[in-house]
């Protein structure tokens with residue numbers, strides 16, 4: 001039996017204050033975006049209940065302007081701002097050395113610059129194209145450039161992590177990379193590879209087209225490039241949450257992570273399978289052969305597997321914690337978990353909601369069932385149970401220790417922090433229940449119901465639940481924002497956690513044998529690229545060169 005090791009315990013690790021400051025400002029950009037985004041979220045949710053509050057928004061000229069602001073702010077800026085702060089910090093902590101200061105600053109500045117450009121385009125109603133940026137809807141060039149810069153900020157964060165990793169490797173040529181560092185780096189390497197197609201689409205087509213350098217664009221190709229990146233983007237949102245569930249949550253629950261190798265395998269499976277699945281967003285698109293869609297359907301069922309494995313692992317770790325605290329019987333350990341800790345409670349609520357997100361994802365992925373729910377409100381029902389709950393609630397939970405850690409101030413009002421997570425959870429469950437049932441009755445997504453020419457009484461109940469749930473979600477996040485702002489401004493100085501809560505594992509990383517291959521990132525990247533070629537090569541070979549057929553339209 002191997003000894004119980006720590007994931008890593010670099011004694012005395014302390015991040016310089018200047019780096020803490022830039023990291024927290026990077027994350028704050030996301031909180032500001034989230035807070036702006038929830039106003040538009042509230043307006044959308046209420047519109048499904050036939051209540052129109054859009055006309056009270058100063059300067060807002062239409063539903064699609066608000067929906068674009070909501071999608072970009074919450075799904076793109078909030079998520080990546082968090083990851084740009086969190087993942088480099090995890091790498092630094094795991095490898096026991098500081099980051100490259102200049103790169104920490106550059107990540108924050110580029111993220112902010114990208115944001116300002118996107119805000120300008122959206123606020124002036126020159127980019128009401130929704131976060132999917134489908135051509136031939138055309139936005140102002142600042143919108144595309146702004147999104148490119150946001151992606152570049154994630155690359156800078158990754159470069160920082162890789163520099164730290166290389167330096168660590170130079171000093172430890174034969175050692176296994178510490179688990180927390182491994183999974184943080186794999187997460188952003190996956191995202192880097194995944195982000196290349198959208199960079200091609202934006203820099204090669206949409207940006208020059210919006211600048212008038214190209215007269216026409218190829219809607220199917222740019223849409224396909226969007227989803228080439230766009231499915232994997234959901235795992236780029238999810239994996240930082242998984243980093244916390246695997247490497248931090250067990251410690252917070254008083255348990256242990258069950259296996260080092262199991263965890264590494266899960267993240268490598270995400271690296272391999274997150275990207276070659278994008279056509280499951282295009283099952284109904286004409287012009288894509290059915291056989292290619294079928295390959296993507298099979299691979300989608302493949303990428304379902306590492307999340308199933310995660311469910312077993314995180315529940316086992318929680319069970320160890322609950323039993324260590326005196327829990328008995330089949331489920332007695334659940335109530336013994338420290339539900340009064342807002343950081344842990346928010347993340348356990350995230351897990352519980354994600355069970356429904358996973359089930360609804362399986363239905364989306366099934367080619368035939370997808371025909372029933374595609375483009376209905378079922379889909380936003382699904383993604384508010386994933387990015388809108390598993391990810392958001394985890395980010396909230398992490399913030400409850402991370403912001404104190406980065407600011408040197410204690411959490412302001414544990415009770416309010418806990419309440420914000422519960423209010424949000426109850427809200428998102430009611431909201432998603434409404435969206436999902438109305439979607440099954442055919443209620444279309446991305447439609448301003450209040451003003452729609454056609455409605456259906458079968459949507460009334462679901463629409464009402466959507467409005468009620470969305471209102472609760474709004475109050476949950478508003479309360480979260482107050483807790484964070486008050487922590488940063490008025491939290492008790494010195495009452496902060498002094499270290500990242502890194503877990504121990506039941507099994508140590510093996511120093512010999514096949515498990516060492518799990519650390520060979522170059523090899524796994526090569527396999528990932530090969531899988532992408534298999535999944536997208538036939539389509540691109542059949543389809544290219546680009547068919548530049550459509551001029552741009554500004555409809556809203």
Ligand code: HAS
Pocket residue numbers: 132234235237238280281300303304307308310311312314315318334348349351352354355357358359361362364365366370373374375379382383386387391
């Ligand atoms: Fe999805 C559409 C398939 C996961 C986000 N998805 C979307 C869209 C978004 C999105 C934003 O195949 C809409 C895009 C648009 O605007 O059009 N999705 C899946 C599948 C999964 C999945 C198979 N999605 C996610 C995640 C997202 C996300 C994660 C964001 C973070 N999705 C689809 C498909 C579509 C789609 C189609 C296209 C639909 C269409 O027609 O447009 C899977 O990866 C899900 C796996 C999840 C699980 C659950 C594991 C559970 C865990 C918790 C364990 C804890 C327990 C309790 C049990 C297998 C790990 C703990 C106990 C305690 C005591 C606390």
Ligand code: CU
Pocket residue numbers: 230231232234280281
């Ligand atoms: Cu997807």
